[in-house]
Amino acid sequence: MSDPQHHNRMRDNQGNAIQARDIAHLHLAPPEPPPPPRRVPEADLKHVNRFEELTFVETLAGQVLQHRKGALALLSGREGIGKSATLAEAAHRVLDRFEEGSLYVDLRRWRDQEGILDLAGVLRSLLRDLHVHDLREETDVALLRDRLRGVTGSKRLLLLLDGVADDTELDALTLGAGPHLVVAACEPGLDSLGAWVSRGAEHLPLDVFHPRDSLALLRSFRRVGRRMTDPDEYAAAERLVELCGHLPGVVRMAAAQLEVQEIGVAELVEAIDERRRAAVRPLSGAEIVVDIVLSGVGPDERRLLELLSTHPGRDFSEELARTLLGEQAPRTLERLSDASLLHTGTRGDRRLVELVRERVRDGDNEHRSLDAAAILRFYTVTHHLADRAMLGERYRLAGELATAELTLPQRDYRAPFSTRGEAMEWQDAQLFHVPDLMTMALELGEPTAVPLLADAVWPTCYGRRRLTLGLWIYHRALEVSRHLRHDGAIVRCANYLARMYVAHGMAERALPLVAEAERAAERSDDERHRAVLLETLGLLKGRFPHLEGLPEEESTELFARARDIHRDAGLPRGEAVQTYQLGDQARRSGDLTKASRELGRAERIADRRLRELESAEPTRESRWIAEDWRLLRARIRLSLARVLARSGQGEEAEVKAESALEVFIVMAEPVKQVETARFLAELEHERGAVGRALERLRWAGTVAGHHHLEEEAGRIERDFARYMT
Structure with missing residues (x-):
């Protein structure tokens, strides 16, 4: 983080908070190395086995x-x-x-x-x-x-x-x-x-538990261990673990039942044998243990187990449980954990024991459709919010579908994240549920949830290159959108699928999808659909300028048309992004006049929107939106700084770049941090301040080392060699 005593605090102004003459007094604290990764599945260490x-x-x-x-x-x-x-x-x-x-x-x-x-x-x-x-x-x-x-x-x-x-x-x-x-x-x-x-x-x-390990697991439960000091109870324990098939999860459930109910081991063994004799079909001892434990849970616990048995995966978060039980959920979850029907999952979430899930699924659940609907709503709402946390006010399909129940949180809803970074991690971890959720939506007669989910998970599928699963998701979403005959959904999903193929290196497979999107856009009377298409065409044209089947217009013309649509529709983020792309393209091609004009316009859009957000009552969503705008404005300012420097306005360029760098530091964007620091070093070098230039490079080199930025590290080495000569 920057030195609080010396570093510029740009806040949300237009870059005039500091003057160029003050730049020499600014410095950055040495960047701290990121903490070592600590990814590890949760374990219930009170149970000793294996x-x-x-x-x-x-x-x-x-x-x-x-x-x-x-x-x-x-x-x-x-x-x-x-x-x-x-x-x-x-x-x-x-x-x-x-x-x-x-x-x-x-x-x-x-x-x-x-x-x-x-x-x-x-x-x-x-x-x-x-x-x-x-x-x-x-x-x-x-x-x-x-x-x-x-x-x-x-x-x-x-x-x-x-x-x-x-x-x-x-x-x-x-x-x-x-x-x-x-x-x-x-x-x-x-x-x-x-x-x-x-x-x-x-x-x-790994085989079934050794009898010694099974008995040790039983004994690790305090009350059960005391009972096992009695020879008869110990003999019953040997019989119990045999009935459990020496399966760890079932032995734990039996032990928890003995602990909570305060019954004797011999009593439980007798109850298991009695149920086996009375069963209509042959049941294993393990199945009967699960049934006995399930028969003793309360109504809240049973309802929650029914909900979780409908869930498309074993792992779930406490927030999902709250959708059914509200504030009672934490206590109910703890009681189920005490009964060993749940255990802690991989990311601090919970996991339903698979044998329990199977037994509850096999039973009668008059609420199954209601539970499936609650699960679907939880995930559509949460993925929608995660999308908003990551990409702020981007134009979304949700605005065109009748999806209020699928996107508006219930009154007692709690999101499983609070920051942009947490939202990224949550959506990435939960993405594998999406295909099952789409199937669930169709079974419930909620087909609009399918393209809605596809739209909401786009930041992760594309931004984090989850391409294998992404292809499946967007193929399915496009198929359902065609069935719905919703032109906006067809345009959006066909464009997403086309971009996934481009990311896969299969641009030729993108062309028929773009053509389908174009036909759907023509059928629609909403120009925003055409803006989505124009953005994809502009990206394709810029990357594959000679690909047969693309329009003759240059990518800049396509982006300009998309920008005009966003502006006329009152979509400031789309207008700002397209204007920024136009300005950055002009900068790269050497047209500094156009670049300055477009980037200046993009910065003014961002400044205006941030002022509006600051003047409104702060909410969780407004903070997410403002964060996205600050990051976008920082990128605009870095590009604008490069234009100013090439136009001979070094001091103004430094002001813009400094403000961008602070945002990149706060928002943990190491690649942009290094790019900006190298640019600032070049400005220092050009004015003859070699010492400060080298200090900038050392700072950038440290960041590059922390984050394994190999290409940037090579550029920094070359910069050092050039500055030292």
Whole structure:
């Protein structure tokens, strides 16, 4: 952060808060390194189990650090055996030894409906957690894999992988030279474990609990442990864990039932045997234990379990529970956790035990449609708000669909994020639910929710390059939009899909989609639809100027037409963005007069809108909108500063660049921080202040080092060499 005593505070003015003569007194505090990544699944450490496996992982971690080598441990076993729980417990036992960070990814969250893994997306996510911020549009798996290995070389890192399905995934997610430890929980059916062992990996097959471990888990519950000092109760405990199939989750449920109900172990065993004899169809002891536990929950707990059994995934947040139970939700969740029907999930959220989910789903739930509707509404509302937190006042499809119930929060609604960064992380983590939510919407007779969801998750699908899942989402949304015969939705979804194909490097597949969007825009009487189309055409024309099938107009003409539509429709953000693009294009082509005119206009639009926001009553959404405008204005000002410098107005350029830099620091934009600092260094060098120029470069170099900005670091080195001569 900047030195509060000396750094300029630009606030939300037009750049006149400081004078050029004061620039020499400004300086930046040394940039702090970002904290090491601490991604790790939550573990319930009060339950001790898997003694041998966990001890082995601890020993392996010690060897890794002692000999400074990398190691790979593979957990295998059938579904529900406890691989994820063991992964979490192992992580917490060794976490403190890897001070340079821990990384975690559940690969199941990154697969599309056909089970195809978005490997490029996973690699980008891991690199982002490692504070690598110069990935831009890179989607090549081989290049991203090499980058991961380069960044992690010689680092003390712990990498946790859940849901590994094949060799390709393991190979791509290999880290650089040690010391590091990779622990991977493998899906059933991974046939190459032997080959990995022959290459040096350690294999830890997980079976049902050893009786000793099952009894230890029972004994870890205080009251149950006291009862087991009685020989008869101990014998009953041996029978109980056998009935539970030595499955960790079921043993926990049985122990929790004994703890809460304060009944004897022998009583519970007798109740299980009695139910088995009375069952219409053969039931396992594990199923009966679950049924007994479920029969003892209260009405609030039962309703919440019914809601969660309808949820498209096992993980959920407390905010979702509040949609059904309001302020009672936290207490209800705690009671379910005490009964071991829930456990803590991967990001501080909760997870419904899979066997419980299956039993509740199999039962009668007269509220199933109501629950599905509540879940759908929670996610459409929350994704819509996340979109607003990230991109402020961008033109959205929600304004054209009858979606009030799907976008307006209920009175007791609580968003699971409060800042722009938190909204990005939430939407990224929840994106894998979207295909199931779209299916749920169609089953509920809410087809408009499908294009609405697609529109809301665009910032993550495109901005974070979630391309594999994004293709599925926008194909489905376009299909539904055609069925709805909603021209605006067709234009929007066809354009999104076209841009996804361009990002995939398949521009030729974008052309028929753009043509479809054009036909839909012509049918519509709303010019805003045409603005969306013109933006896509402008991007395509700028990137592929000779691609057959594009209009003859230049990209600048297409952007200008889109800008005029935004202006006439009263959409200031669209007008500002398009004006900025026009100005920046003119700057790059050397037309400084046009660049100055357009960028100045864009800055005035941003200044005016920010003044309006400041004068209004502050709300959560107005803060999000203002944040987006400040970031946009900072980008405009940096471009305008470059134009001013080339026009011989160095002092004015420095004022603009300083104000932009402060925003980039506050909003954690390291690439822009380095670009701006290098520009300011060049201004200092041109006026002969070599010492201050070198100070700027050192600051930029530190930021580039913290965030692995390799290209920028190379430019900084060349700048140093030039300034020192």
